[in-house]
Amino acid sequence: MNFLAALRNLLLSAVLSSAASLAIANTYEAQLPAEINSAPELCKYAPCNEVLPGATSFSERKGQPPYVEGYAEEGGKKKFVGYVMLSTDITDTPAYSGKPVITLIGMDTGGHFVGVRILKHSEPILLLGIPESSLVRFNQQYLGKFVGDNIEIGQSRPEENITGLDAISGATVTVISQNQVMMTSGTAVARQVGILKPTIREQARFAQTGAKPDWATLVKQGAVQRIVVTPEQVGLPRGPQPFVELWFGYLNHPELGRAILGDGPYNSLMSGLKEGEHALFVIRTGGKESFKGSGFVRGGIYDRVQVRQGADSFTFRDTDAFNLYGIAAPGAPAFNESAIFIVRSKAFSAAYPWKFVFLGNRVDRATGARSFANFDTEYWLPAAYLEGGRPEVVKPDAPWVRVWKTRAVEIGLFAALLVAVGTVYGFRDKLTRRATRKNKWPVNIFKYSAWIISIGFVGFGMLAQPSITQVLTWFHALLFHWQWELFLSDPFIFLFWIFIIVTVFVWGRGLFCGWLCPFGSLSELLYKVGGAVGLKRFQFQLPRRWHNRLKWVKYFVFFGLLAVSVFSMGLAEKLAEVEPFKTTFLVGLFNRSWPYTLFAGGLLGLSIFIERPFCKYLCPLGASLAMPSTFRWFGLKRKQECNSCKACAVGCGAQAIDEDGRIDHRECLHCLDCMVLYTDEHTCPPLAQERKRRTKAGLPLTPIGADGYYIPIKPMPARPAGKSVRAQPEAATSTH
């Protein structure tokens, strides 16, 4: 009875612990109310009080980009305590999944982050492999930090004034993107409300060219720019007309202003501007969507257009807009909406590049939900209109560039490893000729080195274990939002996949699976070590008939995951736990709940007795790579006699050689053992037979040719006396 009770408790705890780890992921693809994206009362739909401690009431959305103000009750009076912002109101930065992590951010009146709450994410890695609590802990690092600090992922560098945040191992791309979301959102609101002072830029000194350009010249020079938004970009059905087509340009420069407005209107406009104020025109030449919108009527702010320069945003109030009645430049297009906007800030300078931004909403046609989207075009006054030309502008590196720069040494080493392994394998013929069945070290020294580097440096060090989840993520990103930057943010995985794709088509999957896969290497290394320490007598291969059945399981696993991913990416990611990679390398065997540890540990334990059981029978990644390996360009060599000789087949650890001596390139892991035998004149039966025959007949042992046989001895006619030797045509006969 006690035993049954104990068993029941054990099973119950197993189920509960599995369920608990599943339940943690409660914001994965969470259903949010559609109003959260557009309703003026943001905090009616979002837990604002959780990110702004003490706040009991909140304003409606205000400003551009929008934020809300939070108030606490003190002595019956409202006290302003800070701001709350929804990240997707401000930036649509996608994370690894190609979709944004929707984050609610609280900031106090001094510009310090006081609360962060993830409302929804689509990050596959946070489903099971890495608990969602890791991202929560990552976000907690922002609490108390000032929005104006230089906050980056990695170690703090006080000498460069950089505050570092601890990343989440295995989710680097997600946290880089999250940092971008936090800082972009925080600084956008902080600048808007005056916590961060705008950057003061040196004002432009205009150069005179003496010309009065027409419209075509202005376009060619880049002095007027165009921004086009198509219906499909905002989730509407495709149509012949753009959603909106706008032209815009800078007017303060006398020659440009006069060319565009005409002398009278230009003089009149400039006479009304104070120092540090800048005018620009906007005309709509296509589409029906108004760029003025109707928001300014309610709030006094034009909510569809904005100017951005560096980190500064400039919005327009109703007092910043004037009517534009016509364009003087010959050849200007007809327009049906127009305005002149005034940027009233000394932070803006026409000497530096800036962007005109059209702020829109993207409608999900399936759900009707709206999400933030902006469309911009850069403008930089042509050099000819600036005294001394354009100033030098050093743009900050993109996040992925910073990752590549900060990890340049490791990336270089990793790239060198990939090139080295590819090169060594390219010269496999030379290596296998130096090796024999009894001494395979000329090959194995390279292979074993690759395994050890792969396990230590690539797997445990760089956490660069390729996985089927990456294939599924790419599939999703392809469907929704492909961004090269996201994949470049993880340079090791990025380089690894280039290597995998190239080598699979050239040689088949065996080079990656057999030489460089960290888990595969660990698995086979355990098998080799097991054999070396006296466990050889316990090591075995599955009978051929069972192997031939079980090898298909991995393909079913792969197709199963692929099919499930079409319906539910989340479920597919959970099922992808069939790969023990996360447990082994990303999270650690002893950092996960015991079912995962037991599974990964069990597979590794089994590897001591069976060569690569996971790779042969379960690995969905291996299956996905095996399929294109069917069409590899260059396979391994065979002799006709291989159809009856079993020498190679018996020694094939991957059991990839069938009873007819044929190699199944989908199963071959490129151990090269059969290639060592291929040119081993003492072990390869047909070659050994020929060696013995020649030795007995007193014939020379010529070198072994590419076909795996001794180069034929060509009979030559006896040389007549007194005649010189001439080259003979190649004999058609051979002695093998």
Place this chain on the structure above:
Amino acid sequence: MVNPTMPTDPVNPPYAETPSLVRLVAAEAWDHVWPWSSHGFQRQRAVQAASMALALAATVVWVLAAMGQLEAGALIGWWFGWSVFEVVVRLGSKPYVKDGPWWGRRYRVANTMDMVCYVGFKNLLIGAALFLALKSLGFLVVQG
């Protein structure tokens, strides 16, 4: 006698011996997009006829997607369904695959897995190209 230098027995499709490279490339291109053969029709009339109807339906599905009247999920489902059927059709009508480099002339008998790999990979490339083209042109509805 089994030829162990190839994973399956060597076989030559009708165009394999043509000396003209242009004809060979054209014939191979036709092979990729046209899974039927008269030989296959004689062997399995019902399957081949049904496959033609299914291929027509799959084509209509692509056209509907191009007209913005079909969602991505439905399109992927149809394309996958057609791919499964194409495997069956090809095993009856053109049961061979190329072995080795794409620019070579080595062909061999296709077993079921070879054909699954061939059709899967080919249709993945065709489907991805069409899918991305339709998506970038804004024809295709992709749920976010």
